[in-house]
Every structure is written in structure tokens, then in C-alpha cells.
Amino acid sequence: MAEAERWDEVYAHEPELYTTKPNALLVEVAERLSPGRALDIGVGQGRNARYLAGRGWQVTGVDVSAEGVRQTAAAGGVTVVRQAVEEFEMGEAEWDLILGMYVHGVLLRASGRIVAALKPGGLLVVEGFHRDVMKLGIGGLTGGLLGYQTNALLRHFTALRVERYQDCTALADWRQIEAPIVRMVARKEA
Numbered sequence: 001m002a003e004a005e006r007w008d009e010v011y012a013h014e015p016e017l018y019t020t021k022p023n024a025l026l027v028e029v030a031e032r033l034s035p036g037r038a039l040d041i042g043v044g045q046g047r048n049a050r051y052l053a054g055r056g057w058q059v060t061g062v063d064v065s066a067e068g069v070r071q072t073a074a075a076g077g078v079t080v081v082r083q084a085v086e087e088f089e090m091g092e093a094e095w096d097l098i099l100g101m102y103v104h105g106v107l108l109r110a111s112g113r114i115v116a117a118l119k120p121g122g123l124l125v126v127e128g129f130h131r132d133v134m135k136l137g138i139g140g141l142t143g144g145l146l147g148y149q150t151n152a153l154l155r156h157f158t159a160l161r162v163e164r165y166q167d168c169t170a171l172a173d174w175r176q177i178e179a180p181i182v183r184m185v186a187r188k189e190a
């Protein structure tokens with residue numbers, strides 16, 4: 001699985017490519033939530049999952065990278081599953097919060113199951129690159145496309161009520177560069 005192997009290399013040898021801080025949008029959203037059950041899709045090294053666990057959340061992270069899963073599990077406090085999201089059983093009305101940070105197509109391909117897996121009243125929190133990031137010469141790790149096309153998140157998650165959507169230029173978590181970014185906070189109506 002080329003994608004998993006490439007991420008294994010990044011996590012083992014290029015730790016500086018990723019901020020170790022939790023995502024700022026997540027922090028802002030989580031500060032006003034009571035802890036519950038959270039699913040981190042593409043948990044990576046676990047920076048966001050660990051942050052939530054530290055606030056009392058019961059967190060599950062899923063990722064294809066053995067090294068990402070190893071590092072997240074080693075830090076403790078998070079249930080980690082090494083599996084492709086496409087094969088991961090998310091369940092129905094299971095999660096109070098689902099995160100998708102810098103996972104792009106992985107998230108879009110699972111959109112229907114994500115909506116079903118949220119509890120009524122549950123939140124989806126997403127940040128990632130806009131596809132325009134490729135104009136800066138940055139592409140997918142395995143050479144593919146990177147980022148969300150304009151309004152792709154809105155189109156894929158029409159079943160949710162969008163509380164916040166931003167298409168802007170900001171400091172990205174990945175590579176920590178000023179880049180075109182998309183952010184979304186959306187709720188499954190109760």
C-alpha cells in the first residue's frame with residue numbers, strides 16, 4: 001500500500017513536516033463541547049486525538065500508516081485502529097465528533113458513512129488544503145492530486161447543517177506554510 005508506506009517514512013524520518021500542536025480549529029470547537037465519543041479519521045501521529053483525550057474525550061483514531069498508529073498508541077489514551085477508512089466499520093449514530101484533518105479525498109469518499117456514523121447533534125470538523133495548493137508546487141505524497149476542489153466539502157456533506165465554512169489563505173498545519181485552506185464545522189441535525 002504505497003500511501004501507507006509513504007506516510008510511514010514521513011512519520012519516522014521527517015517529523016518536522018507536521019506541527020505537533022493540535023489543530024487550531026479543533027481547539028476552538030472543542031473548548032465549547034462536553035466530552036463524548038470522537039473518531040479521528042486519518043489520525044496520523046495522533047496530535048488531535050491526544051488533545052481530545054486530554055480533555056476527557058473517548059477517542060478512536062483510524063489510519064493506514066503503521067508508524068502513525070504506533071506513535072499514537074505509544075502516547076496512550078487513544079484507541080487506535082490500523083485500517084483504511086474504506087474498510088473501517090464506523091457504525092451508525094456512534095460519534096459525537098468526527099475529525100478529518102488534512103485527509104481530503106479519504107474524507108470525501110467516506111462522506112455518506114460519516115453522516116450516518118454521527119449521532120444526531122454530532123459535529124464534523126474538517127480542515128485541509130484547497131486544490132489551489134498544487135499551484136504552489138505541492139501535490140499528494142504519492143504524486144496524486146491534493147486538496148479539496150472548490151466547495152467539494154459542501155457538496156459532499158449536504159445532509160449536514162454547515163455552521164462554519166471558510167475558504168481562505170492561512171498557515172497550514174502540514175508543512176506550516178501560508179496556503180489555500182478550507183475549514184468546515186457541520187452538525188447532524190437532531
Ligand SMILES: C[S@@+](CC[C@H](N)C(=O)[O-])C[C@H]1O[C@@H](n2cnc3c(N)ncnc32)[C@H](O)[C@@H]1O
Nearest residue numbers: 007042043044063064065068084085101102106
Ligand atoms: C496529512 S496526514 C494527516 C494526519 C492527521 N489527521 C493530522 O492532521 O495530524 C494524512 C493521514 O491520512 C492517512 N491515510 C491516508 N489514506 C488513508 C485511508 N484510506 N484510510 C485511513 N487513513 C489514511 C495517512 O496515513 C496519514 O496519516
